[in-house]
Amino acid sequence: MANSAQDDLFGYTEAYYATRSLLAAWRIGLLDAAQHDQVDIGDWAAAQDFDPDLLRALADYLVLRDLLERDGDAYRLSERARAMYPYFGYLPSHVGAYEPIFNALEDVLARRRTYGGDLDRSHQEVASGMSAMEEHLLGQLTRITDDIRFHGVVDLGCGSARLLSKLLAREPGLRGVGIDHEEVACAEARRTLEREGLSDRATILRGDATRLHELPAGTFDGIDLAIAMFVMHEVNYGRTRDEVVRCLRDIAEMLGPDGRLLMVEVSRVPADGPRRGLRFIPEYQLTHEFSHQRLIGRDDWESMLAEAGMKVLRTEPAGICEAFCFVASVA
Structure with missing residues (x-):
């Protein structure tokens, strides 16, 4: 006899093990390898110095969950997983990054361990996941800025x-600044600029995007466009509304008259909000509560931008993770 309650519970169990298995396969490079070609598990295990029997057990489990296909000892991504492949960056950025916290959740709740003390999220996992996901936003964000004329751009939290x-590749005279508080991200950013032949037109600085006044004098000379992608929610925790507005006002003052801000954020869902059909925000919101980052609603962002001296020109859904793109001008 069917038992829907039992099936519901097993669904959570399945989701956990499938997620952990996919994350491991991502981390060891198996998903990438199986995306481009068939992978002989025995040969691949030997080349990577993995236990072949355990690796095969992991691969066979993913076959059962319709994430890999098997032909003898050769495995490749299933059609279902190939469709998911562009979104696999969620695995490290949204699961792997927060494992240190959620593996110790009971201790965190009991205040035996604290975020920012003896616990932290994995910043390397955040950086690798966001790098994998960026492609989905790049097309949309570059399109949004097509009608924005600028001489210099700063990417706050540049990844x-x-x-x-x-x-910067639009015109040879444009200059840029990238700011990130993680050295891992800064190093990756410098490699990107070098690979694209743009190192002479951009500077990457390790710093706090909410404390722009602490950066070297002249950093923002000529900058009239700011990009803030999934960054500004980090200023909310432990700050009053007035303090958050002050941070936004600092950005407006840095940009000067006629400057533009392109901001991407996820809008908070209230506890009494809709419960069905939300595939991303509840988990994103939960991880951020436990890592001292507090989401706020779309309307609140728009009103705070106005209080900071900026005019919201348009707001539109982003291409990933139920986020919004805000385009604002300095009033």
Whole structure:
């Protein structure tokens, strides 16, 4: 006899093990290898110095869950997984990055361990996941900026600097600045600029995007466009509304008259909001609560931008993760 309650519970169990298995396959490079060609598990295990029997057990489990296909000892991504492949960056950025916290959740709740003390998220996992996901936003964000004339651009929380590179590639006279508080991201950004031949037109600085006044004098000379992609929600935790507005006002003052801000953020869902059909925001919101980053609603962002001296020109859904793109001008 069918038992829907039991099936529901097993669904959560399946989701956990499928996610952990996919994340491991991502981390060891198996998903990439199986995306481009068939992988002989025995040969691949030997080349990577993995236990072949355990690797085969992992691969066979993913076959059962319709994520890999098997032909003898050769495996490749299933059609279903190939469709998912562009979104695999969610695995490290949204699951792997927060494992240190959620593996110790009971201790965190009991205040035996604290985020920012003896616990932290994995910044390397965030950087690798966002790098994998950026492609989905690059086309949309470059299109949004097509009608924005600018002389210089700063990417606040630049990550791999792929967006910064695309914007600088428009015209030879444009200059850019990338700021990120993680050295891993800064190193990747510098590699991107060097690979694209743009190192002479952009500077990458390790710093706090919410404390622009602490960066070297002249950093923002000629900058009239700012990009802030999934960055500004980090200023909310522990700050009052007025303090958040002050951070936004600093950006407006840095840009000067006629400057533009392109901001991408996820809008908070209230506890009494809709419960069905939300595939991303509840988990994103939960991980951010436990890592001292607090989401706020779309309307709140728009009102705070106005209080900071900026005029919201348009707001539109982003191409990933139920986020919004805000385009604002300095009033």
